[in-house]
Amino acid sequence: MTHGTGAQGEYRERPSRLPGAAMWTRTPAPGPGATRPVLPDGCMDLLWTEGRLFVAGPDTRAHLPGAAGTAGRHVGIRFHPGTAPAILGVPAHELRDRRVDLADLWTATRVRRLTACVDSARDPVAALEDLALDRAADTGPPDPFLAEVVRLLDAGRSVAATAAALGVDARRLHRRSLPAFGYGPKTLARMLRLQRALALARTGLPYAATATAAGFADQAHLARDVKELTGRSLTALLGAP
Template sequence: MASYAERPPQAATRGLLTCVWARSVMPSAVEETRVVPDACVDVMWERETGRMFVAGPDTGPHVTSLAAGELVGVRFHRGHSPVGLGVPADALRDERVELDALWAPSRVDRLADELAATASTERAQDVLSAAVLDGARGRSDPAVPAVLQLARSGARVGEMADSVGLTERQLHRRCLASFGYGPKVLQRVLRFDAAVRLARAGTGLADVAYRAGYADQAHLAREVRAFAGVPLTVLLG
């Protein structure tokens, strides 16, 4: 059997992280999982192997087998990963990158020792969160909140650029650095994520299409195929 749970991060990290989470898989429940785009970046630690890695912002499905054991993760607020990781988000797009490729080996070694000494999931989450916070440098792009709001509203790229006082080229470059996507792809990913959340909450597909901002169910179906690789009903299981 596999289980997944999220909780809010510690107060000190709430400006940087949106949640901490853990997935546990029993040996008899090893199975394939499909991770779909959500414009988020996560740092993860596998308790059984000690592996630490980063999952960048995806543009398509990432299908992998869940290994038996516990996977602990922390998730950045959208647009905030460059502060915690020290690299632009587009450098991680569609990638799974070992943490020691981004941070100094001595820092990664210390973190590995601290995580290995944890006796509980909650303690491991707190250690991983603190490590991300300790390494944070600078500030997120101040345009991030406005860009997210505009992208969710369905504003045209030109309108988004005008609203935040940038040219379209500047907006594209800064969106790539913060989110890993240009503004148009960011819009599509956010709309897709909203649709998946609505569907998982039990909303009918026709209402999902309308409430998430799609032209019709056919439009929704095409976008789900593009981002998930399977129909929405299959994705929901």
């Protein structure tokens, strides 16, 4: 379980019973404070805050929470890349860089009932997880093709090598990727590489070694990509509370 506290409040995370997913909660600290960006990771989330269920689409840049209506405790399930569209019933590219009420995707009556269930639950985290598990049971297992795309790209394979390993051409891989991930495989690879670099850097690995291990050309390439995707330097991200 991941657990953090600081000026921005408390964040907790644990693995979900839904394979590949994670459950998380964020409770803001009282009073004003800096806002930690939500960094792009190739994932989509289903979120609850009292009286509202909504979906965070796949991001291509850092998202800054804190807009009107986003205060208060948030609970979310972060789906493994490529799995949310089947569960939610919407292509990922339609939600790219967006936050959308679940009532815009499902019937309003159904969403009101589900929202009331989570609102009234003693444990909203478990209630949201049960909602996702029920929906996943209705939609069947994840597509193994998509899981293999993620595995190969996250291992540092090029788009061309990934397509070849899967027995498709680059154009078909791109077509399959858009509705599943929200963008093409080249962009997905970039998001996964960013997350690899952040994980390595958080262990204290020097930036030059982090760049090499994560698949960047050099430290300067790492610095540019982090800045373009997050709006912050790697040092600032690592020092965020």
